Amino acid sequence: MQPIAPATLERLRHLRFAPLYAKPGAGVGERRSDQRGAGLEFIDHRPYRPGDDIRDLDHRLMARLGQPYLRSYAADRQLPVSVVVDGSASMGAARRDVALQLAAMLGFVALAGGEGLRVWRGGVPSPLLSGVQRAPLLFDWLARAGAAARFTDHLNTLARDLPRGGLVLLISDWQDAAALDHLDMLRRAGHEPVVIRLTTAAEVDPTRLGSGVLVLADAETGQELTIALTPEMLAQYQALWDARTQRLAKGWFFDLPQGTDPGDVIAQMRIKGLLA
Template identity: 45%
Template sequence: MRPNPALLEQLMTAKLVPSLAQPSVGTGERRSRTKGPGIEFIDHRPYQPGDDTRHLDAYVMARSGEAVIREYALMRQVPITIVLDTSASMAEKRDVAGQIAQVFGFVGLAAGDRVQVAAPRGGALHLGPRLQGTQRAEILFDEIATAEAGPALDLTPLLRAAQSQRGLMIIISDWWDEGLAAQLPLAAAAGQEVLGIQLLAPIERDPTALGQGVMTLEDQESGAEIDVRLDSATLSAYTRAVTSWQQDLGQTFRRFSWHFLTLGTEDPLDDFFLRRCRGLGILT
């Protein structure tokens, strides 16, 4: 599993554009709100005993006689966490989901941000190493490609690890699990911005290909089976239910000033990243 090299080349100079997440860690390429030693001048403030005299502005002192310190913006990184859902319902969508995760992760690395992958290992969500720079891209790709099948996503460990960091969390899932949506307010309370990617198979978007008649359907998560009569009324009810669920999710994301995007496994990823994500201002 590897993303298209031509797509990565086109995204080499792209950058994720968070709505709320802040550059808060490391040394990077984004201007932070924190002041300190740096190269981008932003303001003066009065000199105070104990200040580093190397930051005194000699020109202002010569002109006004006042001792002032030059202040600079610290250039820092946005902490980005790529969360990959590998629960049972994602089994047939796993390869495409992994490629989406790899591309988003690569964009973060190329832009100088700090990227971590959260994917199931050993039956629990595992947070991988902190990575930065495109020279670490293969490590990121492998973290995603070797993720194991896991249970429904529990974001609690990630939110605990992300305390005090206003980071960006990109969750790639089919979002069929209502428990995942229920955790979004917790992510907001923890100061996280969530970019939700809903990935659906063609049959999930349009089940008419199943035909009509009595069929036994199996819940991929629980294994429970149910006999359903598929007819035009049932298929219409399904379409309404899916549309309503997506609208509810979208409203939740909009309430927090986040983005929620739906795509199918058959949709071209070039179009998704280069047109849709850029058109919505998610990527530069």
């Protein structure tokens, strides 16, 4: 994985995730939550109960009403952020390096924003990280060699293991059709997925592979398939490609074509409002 330039890190340091419905709910962070606790934003008053911290007593209200009341505040919590990198063989070395670079950038944004971050690579989760001072640990963990694993194999466990209601950024080629079902499961489980698809020129336009009869090998299984790039076959492929794209784009969706700088995804996220 290529190191991120210091100037890029400085720009990323000032960005924050702006999810539509993922909510803060764990750890001590910088986001106002629905929970009551230690915080700066006043919510309302409630009657004093034995054992409450008397430092929260509102003496002026108590003087007016003759009864002790406490000031309640919204607890500041972390937004759970998970970055999931596809470790399947279909990604290939070049595409996987881009995915890791992008994961490092998005993870750094989460750390700089005081969020609770966990990064998954090849189905293996990193330790829970928080605070920009943990960025070297993030970069070191991503740089380690990871074993290849089918994307769907570890998507099976994500809905169960991820913090409920968190922001989940999934970086993949999305070649496995079964992964789309797991994506829907994440949505139903209350997570807010962000789909990032890394594509090659031939995936977008199969005619770049050549013409006539071709022998293609499945990167996952090694199985060979002989096909003829007829107009009918190309039309069928395009229909399947469009249908898959439509399912991926039900929520946050970003495409990163081959040869494009990972920073372009950051720019797209700012334009669409996911990053502010």
